[in-house]
Amino acid sequence: MTTSSFRPAPHxxxxxxxxAAAALLAGCASAPRTTxxxxxxxxxxxxxxxxxxxxxxxxxxxxxxxxxETVAEGPLTxxxxxxxxPAHCLVKGRMKERTSPVDGAAYAIGFEIRMPxxxxxxxxxxxxxxxxxxxVMALGAVSGGAPVAPALVQGFAVLSSDAxxxxxxxxxxxxPQARRDYGxxxxxxxxxxxxxLIKGAxxxxxxxxxxxxxxxxxxxxxxxASRYADQYDGVLAGNPGFSLPKAATAQLWxxxxxxxxxxxxxxxxxxxxxxxxxxxxxxxxxKIVERCDALDGATDGQVNDVQACQxxxxxxxxxxxxxxxxxxRDGTCISAEQKSVLASIFAGPQNSKGEALYTGTxxxxxxxxxxxxxxxxxxxxxxxxGAVAFLFTTPPSTMDAFKATTGLQYALNFSxxxxxxxxxxxxxxxxxxxxxxMTPPNPTDLSTLRNRGAKMMVYHGVADGVFSPIDTAxxxxxxxxxxxGKADDFARLYLVPGMNHCSGxxxxxxxxxxxxxxxxxxxGKAPDSVTANARGEGAKxxxxxxxxxxxxxxxxxxxxxxxxxxxxxxxxxxSAGSFSCK
Ligand SMILES: [Ca+2]
Numbered sequence: 199m200t201t202s203s204f205r206p207a208p209h210x211x212x213x214x215x216x217x218a219a220a221a222l223l224a225g226c227a228s229a230p231r232t233t234x235x236x237x238x239x240x241x242x243x244x245x246x247x248x249x250x251x252x253x254x255x256x257x258x259x260x261x262x263x264x265x266x267e268t269v270a271e272g273p274l275t276x277x278x279x280x281x282x283x284p285a286h287c288l289v290k291g292r293m294k295e296r297t298s299p300v301d302g303a304a305y306a307i308g309f310e311i312r313m314p315x316x317x318x319x320x321x322x323x324x325x326x327x328x329x330x331x332x333x334v335m336a337l338g339a340v341s342g343g344a345p346v347a348p349a350l351v352q353g354f355a356v357l358s359s360d361a362x363x364x365x366x367x368x369x370x371x372x373x374p375q376a377r378r379d380y381g382x383x384x385x386x387x388x389x390x391x392x393x394x395l396i397k398g399a400x401x402x403x404x405x406x407x408x409x410x411x412x413x414x415x416x417x418x419x420x421x422x423a424s425r426y427a428d429q430y431d432g433v434l435a436g437n438p439g440f441s442l443p444k445a446a447t448a449q450l451w452x453x454x455x456x457x458x459x460x461x462x463x464x465x466x467x468x469x470x471x472x473x474x475x476x477x478x479x480x481x482x483x484x485k486i487v488e489r490c491d492a493l494d495g496a497t498d499g500q501v502n503d504v505q506a507c508q509x510x511x512x513x514x515x516x517x518x519x520x521x522x523x524x525x526x527r528d529g530t531c532i533s534a535e536q537k538s539v540l541a542s543i544f545a546g547p548q549n550s551k552g553e554a555l556y557t558g559t560x561x562x563x564x565x566x567x568x569x570x571x572x573x574x575x576x577x578x579x580x581x582x583x584g585a586v587a588f589l590f591t592t593p594p595s596t597m598d599a600f601k602a603t604t605g606l607q608y609a610l611n612f613s614x615x616x617x618x619x620x621x622x623x624x625x626x627x628x629x630x631x632x633x634x635x636m637t638p639p640n641p642t643d644l645s646t647l648r649n650r651g652a653k654m655m656v657y658h659g660v661a662d663g664v665f666s667p668i669d670t671a672x673x674x675x676x677x678x679x680x681x682x683g684k685a686d687d688f689a690r691l692y693l694v695p696g697m698n699h700c701s702g703x704x705x706x707x708x709x710x711x712x713x714x715x716x717x718x719x720x721x722g723k724a725p726d727s728v729t730a731n732a733r734g735e736g737a738k739x740x741x742x743x744x745x746x747x748x749x750x751x752x753x754x755x756x757x758x759x760x761x762x763x764x765x766x767x768x769x770x771x772x773s774a775g776s777f778s779c780k
Contacts, residue, residue, distance in 0.1 A: 235688050236651040238431055240720040241319030241405035243353070248399050249287035249313075256398045258391050263291040269312075276335045279739050281348055283337070286314040287399060290333075293387055294362075300627060301372040307384045309359040311392055312336045313399050318353030320716070321396055321404035323389065323430075325411030325418035327700070329368055329585065330361035330380055340410035341436060341657070341711040346738075349712055355404065357392045359384055361418075369597070371588030374628050380589070381635030382421045385409070389429050406720060410712060412436030412700040413665070416656070417636070423654050424638030427646035432719045433654040434711050437700045439665045440641070440673055443590035443621045443632045444556040449582035449664065451547035451555070452574055453609035455539045467606060471575045474536055476566070477529025482540075483566035483704075485516045495765035496777070499704065499745050500754070502695050502762045504560050504660050504667075511561050513537055513544075543574075546666070549614045557669040564661020564696040567703035567743055573663030579605035586612065590632040591620035642676040644689055653718045654689040655711050655725065657756065659697030667693060674759055691759040692728060704745055706730035706754040708737070727755035727763075729774050748772070755779055 248255065253263035266289045274283045292306040310333050326334045336358035338349025350356050362379025363370035370376040379387070389407075397403040409422045409430050416438030423433045439445055456473035463469045490507035491497050501507050520531035532540075542548075546558035564570060583605035587595035600608070612618075621632050647654060656674070658667040674691040681687075696705035709730035717723040733741040734750025744750075749772035755763045757779035769776030 232682070232684070235648050237722050238406065238651040238719055243319050244317050244400045244402060246287055246313060246315040246317060246399055247401050249289075252287075252289060252395065252398050256395065258394055260294045260387070261291055261391055262293075262295065263289060265290045268315075274335065274337060276337055276339060279339065281337060281339075281351055283312075283350055284314045284316060284353070286312045286350065288312050289395060289399075293391060296375075298373040298375070300374060301369075303370075303373065305363060305370070305373060305376050305379075307359055307362045307379060307387055308333050308364060309357060309388060309392075310336050311355060311357045311395060312350055313355040313396065314350060314353055316353060317355060317400055319405040320354045321392060321407040322349040322354040322356045322712075323385065323392065323407070323409040323422075324349070324356050324358045325385070325409055325415035325422075326358060326361070327411065327413035327415045328581075329366050329589075330359075330384075330414065331363050331366035331370070333360050334358050338410070338712070340412065340415070340434060341709060346708065346710055347713070349408075349410075352713065354408075355392075355396050355399075357388060359388055361385075368584040368588040371585075371594045372597075374630070377589065377628070377632070378630060378635050381630075382418075382425055385418055385422055386426055389426060406431045406716070408432040408434065408712070408715065408719075410434035410436075410715075414439050414442065416440075416665075417442055420641070420656075421636075421638045423644060423647055424641055427644070427652060428650065430647075431650075431652045432715045433647070433652070434715050435654070435656045436711075437658050437662050437665055437667075438656065438670060440637070441556065441669055442636050442665075443586075445665050445669075446582045446586050446590050447612070447614070447618055447621065448547045448556040448666075449573070449578040450586060450609040450612040451614065452543050453578040453606070454612075455543050456575065457610055459533070459535050459539050468610075470579065470606070473575065474532070474540065475527060475529065476568075476571065478527070478532050478536070479571065480566045481529050481532065482513070482517055482561075483563045486511050486561050486565070487563050489516055494762060495767065496771050498765075498771050499563070499747060500695050500706075501563055501660075502754075502757075502764065502777075504562060504693060504695060504762070505760070507562070508560060513541060513561070547614060549618065555614060555618055557666040557672065559662070559666045559668060560660055562661040562696060564659065564698055564703035564705060567661060567663075567696075567698040569698035569702040570661055570663035573699060577664065578609050583608040583612075590636070591617060592623045592628045592632055593625050594628070641673060642680040644677060644681070644685070648681070648688040651719070652688065653715060655692070655715050655718075656690070657692040657694055657709075657711060659694045659699060659701075659703065659705065659707070661696055661703050661705075662699045664699055671759060686724075686758065690725065692756040693759055693762075694730065694756055695754075695763075702741060702743060704743055704748075705741075706732045706752055706756075707741065708733050709756060725758075727757050727779050730754050730756050 295306040336356040416435040419435035460468035460473040494502035518531040714725040732752040753774035
């Protein structure tokens with residue numbers, strides 16, 4: 199391994215908590231009371247003045263506009279969800295077109311921006327998920343499962359990009375600049391261009407600017423809150439891959455653990471998808487509900503008090519262990535070996551010294567969700583192996599080496615001692631480490647964002663199978679400590695019980711956080727809770743994993759962490775109005 203610098207993983211465990219507590223006390227005892235964040239003014243609507251001639255009339259640096267056309271009001275469909283889009287101007291283009299001196303491939307930051315004729319004066323940077331690599335339609339569907347009113351419908355001008363590479367595969371990791379663009383520089387390059395383009399289209403730039411996304415899009419938003427806080431007034435981060443390189447290596451750890459109990463396929467290889475069956479995860483889910491459901495005051499199949507649940511539920515004790523004779527795997531028990539494997543997966547990866555390499559995760563009824571299963575059994579070999587090989591280790595793998603192995607073998611052979619530290623390594627060609635380009639610098643210091651009156655909302659599904667909600671909650675704890683316990687003035691986290699990665703699972707996973715964020719930024723209306731709906735029968739996009747005992751249109755308040763939604767003791771148990779955040 200060629201490395202010119204290496205630093206060990208920061209261990210944000212007990213020591214960090216103690217430091218945080220000390221900082222909190224110090225902040226309360228001695229620091230002078232800081233002035234409240236300023237109140238930003240509301241955006242002022244305007245009408246589109248120019249579309250078709252934008253390419254000729256604007257000289258945008260490093261930008262080639264490839265098309266600019268008016269789109270009439272009408273339906274647009276994205277990922278099975280059809281919306282009625284308002285009349286708008288659609289501009290497509292490419293920034294910083296170049297040929298890589300390292301891998302010889304052509305790169306550019308591809309983008310599209312949709313600017314409604316009737317504009318609300320706001321800009322939304324739609325941060326996309328996964329490995330990026332395609333320009334997802336810029337509708338601004340940025341929160342929860344099947345958001346009711348995407349940002350374009352709300353009147354925003356919406357930007358979307360491929361983050362600097364043209365395919366949703368990890369091989370762009372061979373090019374150092376493409377790595378940096380994916381990590382953060384595409385957002386930094388696109389933002390001033392988009393604002394200039396908006397100014398050319400409406401005669402004024404955006405009064406207020408927002409960035410929002412889920413998963414890797416949530417990571418983009420969190421990075422922007424740190425690196426580009428001077429350019430955004432509101433940040434919405436969903437299920438953020440806040441420590442994404444660590445989360446990706448934790449995926450390989452999952453594969454290594456599940457391989458211990460997975461049956462062998464015809465080639466003698468472990469079939470990870472059969473390590474724990476859906477029926478077995480449903481058993482675990484039911485046992486979690488039995489122990490934890492009533493802790494929030496309502497026996498409703500939802501576990502709102504997730505932290506109390508971790509103390510109440512015990513995998514060893516509460517889930518029946520199969521006897522040696524019972525090998526039917528009928529979902530009535532799980533084996534002692536499966537319990538051992540699940541315990542190490544939920545505790546999080548470790549190296550051979552027993553050092554934690556990523557946070558563990560919570561037990562929640564959503565562990566039975568199909569999306570949870572995808573991230574546990576399929577993604578480690580089909581997605582994370584390639585991502586770790588080309589993006590989250592330095593130097594990256596070579597194509598030849600990667601083609602000579604399989605995702606499964608890569609995952610199983612990945613060493614938590616020898617390979618994990620490559621996340622922090624650099625070489626003369628790859629001068630920025632994966633950890634550096636992927637994660638926000640100084641993530642707990644949101645002073646720039648705070649001091650200019652910007653606001654940040656973060657949500658995280660408690661049953662996220664890939665990015666740990668504990669990691670996000672611990673980040674919020676540290677932000678609170680850094681800001682003297684006053685972080686609620688400008689940054690809030692909302693846990694979504696039962697929800698898997700960005701949507702799905704037995705959850706009220708349909709909500710709009712963008713409108714509450716705008717009300718907070720522009721009118722000072724702090725969002726103490728956000729109402730979420732179940733997507734039962736009759737919903738625009740139905741969530742097939744809702745328990746049949748739930749009302750199809752159940753509502754719940756999503757509360758500001760660490761508060762949880764508790765039943766008032768009276769009132770319709772299907773209605774958010776019967777719960778309070780405490
Ligand atoms: Ca409950």
